[in-house]
Structure formats: C-alpha cells, structure tokens
Amino acid sequence: MNVRFDRVASIQAAMRERGWIALVVLNHDDYRYLFGTDRTQPRALIPFQGPPELIAFSGEEPELRASLAEGKVRVFGSVGGQIHDIVGRLREIAAAAPAEWAAEGRFKVGLQMWFATPAFLVDLFKQVNPEVEVVSSDPVMDPLRSIKEPAELALMTQAQRIAGLGMDRVRELLRPGVTAHDLATEATYAMMRAGAESTSTPVYVNFGVETCMLHGRLSPKPLELGQLALIDLTPQVDGYCANLARTFVLGEPDARQAELIATYREIVASARAAMKPGVTVAGLDGIAHGVCASHGFGEYQVYGLGHGIGLRFEEPPASTIIPQHRNLPLAEGMTVTIGHTVLAIPGFGGVRFEDVYRVGASGPEILSDYPTEPIVPA
Amino acid sequence: MNVRFDRVASIQAAMRERGWIALVVLNHDDYRYLFGTDRTQPRALIPFQGPPELIAFSGEEPELRASLAEGKVRVFGSVGGQIHDIVGRLREIAAAAPAEWAAEGRFKVGLQMWFATPAFLVDLFKQVNPEVEVVSSDPVMDPLRSIKEPAELALMTQAQRIAGLGMDRVRELLRPGVTAHDLATEATYAMMRAGAESTSTPVYVNFGVETCMLHGRLSPKPLELGQLALIDLTPQVDGYCANLARTFVLGEPDARQAELIATYREIVASARAAMKPGVTVAGLDGIAHGVCASHGFGEYQVYGLGHGIGLRFEEPPASTIIPQHRNLPLAEGMTVTIGHTVLAIPGFGGVRFEDVYRVGASGPEILSDYPTEPIVPA
Numbered sequence: 001m002n003v004r005f006d007r008v009a010s011i012q013a014a015m016r017e018r019g020w021i022a023l024v025v026l027n028h029d030d031y032r033y034l035f036g037t038d039r040t041q042p043r044a045l046i047p048f049q050g051p052p053e054l055i056a057f058s059g060e061e062p063e064l065r066a067s068l069a070e071g072k073v074r075v076f077g078s079v080g081g082q083i084h085d086i087v088g089r090l091r092e093i094a095a096a097a098p099a100e101w102a103a104e105g106r107f108k109v110g111l112q113m114w115f116a117t118p119a120f121l122v123d124l125f126k127q128v129n130p131e132v133e134v135v136s137s138d139p140v141m142d143p144l145r146s147i148k149e150p151a152e153l154a155l156m157t158q159a160q161r162i163a164g165l166g167m168d169r170v171r172e173l174l175r176p177g178v179t180a181h182d183l184a185t186e187a188t189y190a191m192m193r194a195g196a197e198s199t200s201t202p203v204y205v206n207f208g209v210e211t212c213m214l215h216g217r218l219s220p221k222p223l224e225l226g227q228l229a230l231i232d233l234t235p236q237v238d239g240y241c242a243n244l245a246r247t248f249v250l251g252e253p254d255a256r257q258a259e260l261i262a263t264y265r266e267i268v269a270s271a272r273a274a275m276k277p278g279v280t281v282a283g284l285d286g287i288a289h290g291v292c293a294s295h296g297f298g299e300y301q302v303y304g305l306g307h308g309i310g311l312r313f314e315e316p317p318a319s320t321i322i323p324q325h326r327n328l329p330l331a332e333g334m335t336v337t338i339g340h341t342v343l344a345i346p347g348f349g350g351v352r353f354e355d356v357y358r359v360g361a362s363g364p365e366i367l368s369d370y371p372t373e374p375i376v377p378a
Numbered sequence: 379m380n381v382r383f384d385r386v387a388s389i390q391a392a393m394r395e396r397g398w399i400a401l402v403v404l405n406h407d408d409y410r411y412l413f414g415t416d417r418t419q420p421r422a423l424i425p426f427q428g429p430p431e432l433i434a435f436s437g438e439e440p441e442l443r444a445s446l447a448e449g450k451v452r453v454f455g456s457v458g459g460q461i462h463d464i465v466g467r468l469r470e471i472a473a474a475a476p477a478e479w480a481a482e483g484r485f486k487v488g489l490q491m492w493f494a495t496p497a498f499l500v501d502l503f504k505q506v507n508p509e510v511e512v513v514s515s516d517p518v519m520d521p522l523r524s525i526k527e528p529a530e531l532a533l534m535t536q537a538q539r540i541a542g543l544g545m546d547r548v549r550e551l552l553r554p555g556v557t558a559h560d561l562a563t564e565a566t567y568a569m570m571r572a573g574a575e576s577t578s579t580p581v582y583v584n585f586g587v588e589t590c591m592l593h594g595r596l597s598p599k600p601l602e603l604g605q606l607a608l609i610d611l612t613p614q615v616d617g618y619c620a621n622l623a624r625t626f627v628l629g630e631p632d633a634r635q636a637e638l639i640a641t642y643r644e645i646v647a648s649a650r651a652a653m654k655p656g657v658t659v660a661g662l663d664g665i666a667h668g669v670c671a672s673h674g675f676g677e678y679q680v681y682g683l684g685h686g687i688g689l690r691f692e693e694p695p696a697s698t699i700i701p702q703h704r705n706l707p708l709a710e711g712m713t714v715t716i717g718h719t720v721l722a723i724p725g726f727g728g729v730r731f732e733d734v735y736r737v738g739a740s741g742p743e744i745l746s747d748y749p750t751e752p753i754v755p756a
Contacts, residue, residue, distance in 0.1 A: 059590040059680070062725035119500040120491040120514070136498070185570035192563035198580060210438040217418055218575065233468065259521055302437070347440035
C-alpha cells in the first residue's frame with residue numbers, strides 16, 4: 001500500500017477549516033485515492049488530526065498490517081460490529097476536538113454521498129450515532145480530486161486506449177446478425193486482456209431505434225443492415241475510468257442518420273473549441289443548442305453534454321445528476337467528457353460520440369484519439 | 379415487455395393493508411420483477427390502485443410505448459425533471475387516498491433501501507417531497523420476492539451452471555505463474571459466451587494469504603505451487619444471480635490447508651443436513667460453530683454462513699448486512715447459499731465452498747451440482 005499522506009494532510013487541513021471532526025471512507029474511489037489500493041469492503045476513517053485509520057476484519061488484519069508499515073490499523077472482528085466501532089472511535093475523536101466545532105452539541109462528519117453510499121447505511125449510521133451530523137464530503141474532496149496529477153492522467157489515458165481496443169474489436173464484428181451480447185462479450189474480453197480490471201458501467205450496445213435510450217442496455221435483436229449501432233465502453237485501470245462512445249451505421253446511412261451524425265460531430269467540434277478553463281456545462285450545452293437548432297434538431301437536445309471523470313465514472317461537473325453542477329466552471333487539470341448525451345429523434349434513432357479530455361490552459365487535450373468515422377462497410 | 383400485473387396486484391393489496399399510497403421503483407431488480415425487462419435508468423411508480431406507471435425520457439417514449447401495449451407511460455423531458463414529476467404524481471395519488479392513511483398529514487411511500495438506492499437521492503426526494511414519508515419497501519416486497527417461481531428457478535439454475543463453466547475454465551488454467559487477472563478475464567469470457575449478461579459482483583480470485591479476505595479482489599501476485607486459490611463467480615442471467623465459490627490447492631495441500639478444507643466440507647455437509655423450512659442463519663451458524671470448534675478453529679469462525687439470492691445478489695436472509703436477518707426462518711421456495719463466509723487463519727489463508735440451494739420441504743435442493751475436489755495437480 002502506498003498511503004498518500006500528502007492527500008490525507010490536505011483533507012485534514014480542509015476539515016479543520018470547516019470544523020469537521022472526521023471523514024468516514026466507505027467507497028472504493030476515495031479509499032484508492034488515499035491508500036493507493038482497493039479492497040472489497042473499504043473502511044477507513046480520517047480524523048481531523050493524526051494518522052489515518054483503517055478498519056479491517058480480523059482475518060484480514062495481518063495482511064493489512066504487513067502492507068501498511070507506516071499507518072495505524074484498527075481491527076474489528078465482525079461485519080455487524082464495524083459501524084459500532086466507527087461510532088466508538090468518532091466519540092474519542094470528538095472528545096479531542098475544539099468544542100466550538102459542535103453545533104447544538106453535534107460534530108460534523110464527512111461522508112461521500114454518491115451512488116455507492118446506500119441510503120440504509122446512512123440511516124443506520126445516523127441511528128447509532130446521534131451525536132454527529134453527517135455531511136456530504138464533496139466540499140472537501142472535490143477540489144482535491146478533480147484536478148488530476150500526471151500519474152492519474154497516465155492511468156486514465158491507458159484506460160481510454162484500452163477502450164479504443166474494445167471499440168476496434170466491436171468494429172471488426174459489426175455485421176448483419178451480430179448480437180449486442182456478442183459484441184459486449186468480445187469487447188469486454190478484448191479490454192480485460194489488454195489490462196482493464198473491469199468496466200465502470202455495463203457495456204452499452206444498442207441498435208436501431210434503441211439508440212434513442214439515454215444509456216440503453218444490450219439490444220435484444222441482432223443488428224440489421226442500415227441500422228445505427230451505438231456502443232459505449234467504460235473500462236477501468238487501477239480504478240480510473242474511461243469513456244468512449246461511438247455510433248456506427250452498417251452500410252450506407254440514410255439522410256436522417258447522416259444529418260444526425262453530421263450534427264453531433266459539429267456539436268463536438270464546437271464544444272471542443274469552447275472548452276477552456278472557466279466554461280461551464282451550461283455554456284457547452286448552449287453552444288450545442290445553437291448547433292442542434294441550426295439543423296432543426298433543437299427540440300431533441302438533452303442537456304448535460306459532458307461530465308467529469310476519474311476514479312468515479314461521473315465526477316463534478318455531473319450536471320445530469322446534480323443540477324447545480326451545470327454552473328460549475330471547468331478548471332485547468334480537470335478531466336471531462338464531451339458527448340455524454342444522445343441526440344435522438346424519438347422513434348427513429350440517436351447518435352453520440354464521446355471522448356475524455358483534460359482541460360488545458362488553452363483548450364482541451366484529448367486523452368487518446370479514436371476515429372469518428374461512423375460508416376462500417378456492410 | 380411482459381408486465382406482471384399479478385405481482386403488481388399483490389403489491390397493491392399489501393400496500394393498501396399498510397396504508398401506503400405508492401411504491402417508487404428506482405432499482406433494476408424490482409423493475410425486472412415487475413416489468414419483465416430492464417433498462418439503464420429504471421423509473422416506475424406503483425400507485426395503491428390502478429395501472430403501474432413508467433417514467434421515461436422523451437427520446438425513449440415511443441420505444442417504451444410500443445413495447446408496453448397495456449400499460450401507461452408518463453414522459454418527462456429531462457433527467458433533472460424526473461424526481462419532480464414523481465413528486466407531482468405522488469400528490470395526485472395522495473389526493474385520491476383514504477385520509478386516514480396519513481400520519482400527521484404525511485402519506486407513506488415505499489422505496490427499496492438497498493445498495494442501489496443512494497443516500498443523496500433519498501435526501502433529495504425528501505427535500506422536494508416533504509409531504510410523504512419514505513419507508514423501506516422490504517415488508518411489501520420481501521415476502522413476494524423471496525419465494526421463487528419455477529421460471530425464476532430455471533434462470534437461477536442456468537446462471538449457476540454458467541458459473542460452473544467459468545469455474546471449469548479457471549481449473550484448466552490454474553498453474554504456477556497464472557495471475558488472478560488472467561483467471562478473471564478468462565472466466566468472465568467463458569461465462570459471457572455461455573450467456574451470462576455480466577456478473578453481479580467483481581470476479582474474486584485470491585491466492586495464498588489473500589484468501590483470508592472476506593471477499594478479496596484480485597490478488598496482485600501470480601499463483602505459486604502449494605498456495606490456496608479461492609475463486610468466487612457470480613454470473614447473471616436475465617438479472618438472476620448465481621454464486622459459486624471454490625477453493626483449490628495447486629499441488630499437495632499441507633496439513634493446515636487440508637484441515638481447513640476438511641472442516642469447511644464438514645460445515646457444508648452439516649448445514650445442508652439442517653437446511654429445512656424454519657431454520658435460521660443463526661441456527662446454521664451454530665451448527666457451523668460446533669464443527670469449527672471440534673477442529674480447533676472456533677475462534678476463526680465468521681457468522682453469516684448463507685444468504686438469500688435471486689434478482690439481488692443478497693436477499694433476505696442477508697444477515698451480514700442486516701443483523702436481524704440472522705433470525706429470519708427459511709421458508710420452502712427460498713433460494714439460499716451455503717458457504718458465504720470464509721474460514722481463515724489470519725496470516726495463513728482461508729477456504730470456502732459456496733453453492734445455491736432451493737429450500738425444499740424436506741431439505742435443500744442444490745440448483746446445480748459442482749465438484750468440490752480442491753486439489754489441482756501441479
């Protein structure tokens with residue numbers, strides 16, 4: 001384990017500024033960000049001062065202790081006991097905290113409130129721990145995590161290249177009669193063989209009218225000549241996520257397909273031209289709207305053209321999840337996709353082309369270029 | 379789509395008994411259970427009376443309407459708007475509900491509070507909808523879902539057979555130098571080619587001391603001669619989950635390995651002999667404890683020998699998540715694993731053998747038998 005004590009120190013400084021007594025880590029992404037590795041049930045506690053603390057099952061203790069020479073490991077013997085042990089430890093930390101941090105006798109504790117934090121766990125935590133107030137850890141973690149270090153960019157670039165290998169395999173197999181399941185199977189295999197540990201979402205493969213789905217699952221019927229095929233691949237490397245979506249047409253596109261594709265490519269080009277520090281997703285959506293409207297597709301636009309990406313598949317700005325993120329200005333060093341939302345004519349079909357970019361001082365830097373040629377000879 | 383109106387009717391009857399005005403479905407498993415299909419962002423609402431309601435993005439509307447001749451589809455144009463539209467619809471339903479169902483002016487709405495329901499979504503829902511009280515849907519859904527119909531058992535059996543094919547592939551590849559990542563890649567490919575849509579958990583492959591992990595992720599170092607290898611496979615077919623865990627030793631096991639393996643096989647045999655309607659996980663754990671103690675491993679036992687399984691990987695009884703489930707009596711027709719918890723000597727290694735059973739009137743019926751032979755010739 002390669003504990004990132006520098007990141008721990010930054011978090012502790014930010015917590016002290018806000019008067020939080022601790023951060024409870026139950027999620028893979030924060031755990032990996034802080035401890036340089038992952039485990040199936042990540043459990044850690046960052047007090048406002050002092051060394052970070054890991055919580056392990058008793059059987060795991062020796063292995064964890066051996067891999068963590070410099071840290072401190074607290075050990076609990078049962079699954080059901082962990083939350084109670086966290087509560088006990090929080091009481092000790094609270095006793096050492098400045099009294100003025102408490103509001104109405106309750107100290108604040110940060111917790112990631114994202115998809116991986118289930119509602120029942122937070123409820124349970126609140127029940128057994130009425131002495132603390134659980135707050136979203138976003139204000140402390142987001143500023144730190146959204147700016148990617150070179151080593152993080154390298155892993156994300158590798159993941160994005162692997163997505164390209166998966167897409168290559170899909171392209172090879174696109175022919176009449178191929179099923180979405182076959183494509184997902186082969187793409188997954190190609191990406192795992194190239195080093196992906198998994199994908200951060202299901203593999204999405206949609207044909208024909210089902211390309212209208214915002215994120216469709218696997219289409220049930222085989223691909224037919226002339227249909228749109230929309231593929232979205234999200235391999236992960238060391239927890240870092242990639243996101244590559246492409247739309248293909250098997251054979252010659254008809255006029256509407258060609259117009260949708262041309263429009264989307266223009267949307268991407270316009271958004272890339274505007275993607276500089278300070279721009280917001282709302283701003284990019286506005287630009288996309290102008291392009292859509294000029295092609296007569298204004299009514300079909302879905303907002304949320306891009307999203308942040310990193311150790312989580314969606315990071316700030318994640319405007320389709322948290323509407324306020326629409327107005328979050330991009331900053332240099334963020335990694336953001338363009339092409340998240342489908343442009344679809346209901347009942348007909350939809351297209352999108354999504355890639356990941358680093359926000360550079362003077363414009364976007366694509367992590368790994370991949371062709372956008374949509375036509376696959378039948 | 380094959381809407382299960384019979385299940386909808388059962389849910390509505392149970393809701394009316396409890397005075398709930400609606401069930402909000404945001405999870406894949408309930409969605410599939412009710413609508414016979416899945417979508418990436420499942421959104422449905424079951425009012426206490428009248429037809430079920432699906433919520434779609436505008437681009438998805440025609441496809442959804444075409445596939446759902448008998449139902450009612452409500453359509454919303456943006457992602458951020460869905461929750462507000464659910465709130466609006468709940469108000470209409472509340473207006474038609476018996477006033478005496480409201481406690482302090484608030485009507486109850488059921489929501490699945492499991493891993494897939496994120497805390498922030500429930501918070502948001504409560505914020506925008508102070509007029510309803512969100513309650514866990516478990517009391518309504520669990521009795522219905524835990525007893526499996528023949529068609530459900532057929533899918534689970536197919537998934538369990540596919541897990542066996544993945545395990546066959548792992549066995550073929552077990553040799554000095556193979557990596558956990560290679561095994562996960564090949565097992566995933568074998569299972570997807572055989573029809574698995576995905577796995578419900580990561581593929582777990584652990585070697586040597588890392589077999590101590592409750593559910594270890596992929597071990598980083600290649601397999602060595604004489605090491606324990608623990609593999610846990612969880613393919614899904616039409617959403618139904620399988621769970622097959624096996625422990626192997628590459629070459630001749632040493633005395634402690636052999637003793638751990640013999641103990642676990644005895645635990646499984648004893649638990650199977652006791653697995654009848656009425657027994658609880660606590661009861662099975664008690665039996666396992668006797669076996670562990672007789673081999674001198676009493677201190678290493680972890681409670682929670684089995685768990686329910688179905689459209690969710692862990693269903694009631696899920697005692698390692700919800701401690702009260704330890705005392706839930708098994709009923710005929712439930713599907714339950716035996717072999718969930720590892721028996722591990724910290725710093726040395728652990729073993730387990732897990733399969734899925736239907737609880738029959740006179741004992742367990744294994745869904746798909748798979749060899750338990752642990753030794754792989756080196």
